Amino acid sequence: MALPAHISSTVANPSSARTPIYALVGNPNCGKTTLFNALTGLKQKVGNYPGVTVEKKIGTAYSQHGQPITVIDLPGAYSLAARSPDEAVTRDVLLGRRADTAQPDRILCIVDATNLERNLYLLHQILDLGRPVILVVNMMDLAAAAGLTVRISRLEQALGIPVIACEAVNGKGLIELKVAMSRPDLPLARHAWDVPAAIAPAVTELQASLVSHDRKAPFLARAEALLLLTDQDSVRVAGSTPLHARTEEILRSWQKYWEGEGTDWAGALVNSRYDAIGRIAADVILQTGETGPTASDKIDAVVTDSVWGWAVLGAVMTLLFISIFTLAEPPMNWIDDQTAVFANWVQRVMPEGDLRDLITTGVIAGVGGVIKFLPQILILFFFIGLLESTGYMARAAFIMDRLMSRVGLNGKSFIPLLSSHACAIPGIMATRTIEDPKDRLVTILVAPLMSCSARLPVYLLMIAALVPGDRVPLLTKVSVMILMYALGTLGAFGFAWLFKRTLLKGAPPLMIMELPPYRLPRVKDVALNMLERGALFLRRAGTLILGISIILWFLSAYPKAPAGATDQQQLAQSFAGRAGHLLEPAIKPLGFDWQIGIGLISSFAAREVFVSTMGVVFNADATDDIAPLRHAMLAAKWPDGRPLFTPLVCFTLMIFYVFAMQCVSTIAIVKRETNSWKWPLFQTAYMTGTAWILSFMVYQTGTALGF
């Protein structure tokens, strides 16, 4: 087969063409990620747009002739009139408003063939940009199954740009797409549409100002002018260049004028776009088959039913929850064991000394502590990936929205909060699905109040110390446990309600989104996403967590006790031990002494460390059975002879653990996810403050009542 002239010329003279940068854009749920993965394979770099927690994904695709093509995968967007940080980043990159990202040369716009009209809205805005665009019509097979024929050649004629029919899931159309992408020249769209007469003068004036004051290219300036007129109170994000004051002024004066006239300018713009789209769609889409209820409709009749819906949601969440707990446990134990084995090996081969201690108990234990989070993170994100790609995630948000809106959040906060019951780290990482930045922040702030699995050993030890006898009756154990979980959950919702009313007050978030048709998940995409999450955690939070763990280790290992001292004596005179003494006046009103203080401090490494620290403090081995530790604790006394661990103190300590922020890993991930130290510090303060106040109230009331 002879190659078309323009392709063979690129082969003959590869240096003539700089590798073009493509931006991949599309609506949510149109198969954009699948296409990106299919185009770039594992050649992807995942990072962050500076200043905002929106993921930046750049990959390299190769043309049929092995030439690299850079593809930036922009976040899914319904419109360039941004309503979320994700959409704002997409808009800003396309408009060249971000200094950190080169403006793409060409745009690859992907649309869902089964939902062409609404998907073409974004394309219509993108064509305004005056850049070469390739349109990918994805899910052609699903459209055919729904009785829809999309006449690609008619669409190509109407738009004047290359249009590629595609099934990204099975790779159909990829070769044609790559051929089109490596074309040295692409035609610009025939893209004439009627801006409403009342608005046209404003567009011209804004365009002129954007060209002269904001130094924009004329085409781009017109696109931006149109967008400014749709984008009333658009989302602004860090890293986006602000407009020139003169441009802002022109915009405001027009808006004021129209408001006086009663002109709905933004609505009129949307209407004229849809008019233009409607004309194209009428010519391009043929409805051939029946339009009875689809398979999705039938599934939804059960999944969102007012009775069955709860059962399905309950079952899915129980499965998710149990999986995180049970499936993560063996690999977590394995990581613990391997860490210990490795530390022992280093212990044997290295000469005794400070360096050996640093490596074995500081670094190796610290790295082990970081890796230990991976199983839970991977499992949670595997599930979230499945739920998202099948379309169930949107249904869970749909069902839970009413409940979550009572505290001012929306349905999307539900899964991150629920996952935080296993561990707040993956839970907080999962908040990225929440578009509204304030909602996301509130969810992050309250997530660690959901009792996590690291608190379990502490609760268990305290319950054991609380009741007489070596065996705790199951009923007691379960009811105290439920009480603690309920307290944490109540606290989380209470604070969410409070924060949404005070600190992070804002308009109730919109819940305007598509409920996409159910689709079979693509395991490759789900697995890739899961691995990316894991890698991001290690890279972004892992180092910080490791650093703090080493500091905590140092505080308990130094200054060194004289040779021959026991672990108990070493800890007692270490910095941590001294800090315990320093802390005692502050925690005495809660019924805690300095020894418990050491436990509270050591909990910052991970809450469950409290148990082993108590083992060292009271010189009792708690590795296999907590009974010896329980006995040692019950024998512990204040200097004046009163017992230390009274049932009231045990109960107060549990309350403290429910509310206090004692986890450096959570602090580290919150720092990473909010891009500042302000929020993790605020979170630590409000949680620990609440813990102190509630513990104080419980202990003092209990004491007054004679417990």
Added chain:
Amino acid sequence: MAATIKLSELAIGASAVVREFLKTGSASIRLREMGLLIGTRVTLVRTAPLGDPLELKLRGYNLTLRKTEADTVLVELTT
């Protein structure tokens, strides 16, 4: 012209044509960007188990929105 009702008052399974937006602002613009325009035909597919949000079918896809947003849209019943 037949009487209009609020989109939020539409019975489950009933179809209607959008006639008027009572409010401007970001929610109303976003609804229109999602294809809910004056003259668009919508069907109320269902409400969530707790009665809110609503699920609409329009232009061949399913859209969810809260009652507070649906309160600001007037529709005319079709048969």
